[in-house]
Amino acid sequence: MTKIVILTGAGISAESGLGTFRDTDGLWSQYRIEDVATPEAFARNPALVQAFYNLRRDTAARAQPNAAHQALARLQRDWRGDVVIVTQNVDSLHEVGGATDVLHMHGTLAGALCGACNHRWTAPPSMAPDEPCPACAAPAARPDVVWFGEMPYHMDEILTHLASADLFASIGTSGEVYPAAAFVQDAHASGARTIELNLEPSAVTSAFDDIRIGPASEAVPLWVDELLQKQN
Structure with a gap:
């Protein structure tokens, strides 16, 4: 899967x-x-x-989770393969929206x-x-x-997931903060397809196979719908 x-x-x-x-x-x-x-x-x-x-x-x-958080929780629940969510955010909106086992790399x-x-x-x-x-x-x-100058959490686990990913998606990131900005290259190196969903192109947009521009609350639910429809 x-x-x-x-x-x-x-x-x-x-x-x-x-x-x-x-x-x-x-x-x-x-x-x-x-x-x-x-x-x-x-x-x-x-x-x-x-x-x-x-x-x-x-x-x-x-704060309350929006349609993007809820869509990712739905994908995690309904996808027949694994869905791993890694976030740079320090809020708990993914979990409140229904996601599980979220890797908070910045605490x-x-x-x-x-x-x-x-x-x-x-x-x-x-x-x-x-x-x-x-x-x-x-x-x-x-x-x-995790403050600037400190090592992000869960890096070994995250890199292991990227090495076995078939599809990597980056949502709402600037592409300017490392090591997260290099995740697209890590995923590519392992043969994964990659997609960026963002309000505007990130600093590493050119590294992605597919780009979707628009508000997360609109772009993410549409993307999740597409994935689940192709699965059926």
Whole structure:
């Protein structure tokens, strides 16, 4: 059976009200990435970083999945082969929309991580700058998200999936953040067909076999319908 590996980025959640790095009027536009999304920023000003992620956590908790999230959950449920969803997003909209076993390569806003002992737990709605770890009590709790300069999660598992994929789809990604931007080349090298679904062409559009341009909430359900109809 055909194995489908899907990479999603910020563009799939934008229509649910969660902004991307490049929005001109969203939450990210109020902060510099260097001040809130690097290990150095957290060491320099943990209060600012925790406040920023408290805002993101609250916004994400109130967001609802859109038709694109729901379509991918339907594909995962109804496809007779494997459907693996890898996301760069730190929200939980895939899961709320019905998807399972999502690989969050950049972590999740719902998680907390101890910088001292690496213990993980469910983050409270609001984390303080000196939030203690429930395991070791060190005041070193941080959001369990991958900051710039850190290694993404699940990379060995993701590369294994790409090596066995028959079809690779990239949805709502800019193609500017590595290693995810190279997944299309990894999939090609293993013989997979590739497709990009995006609001506008990404930085790596030329590497894909097929391109679909349009809002994710429209393009993704149509693509999923096509796949399921061909299967029947």
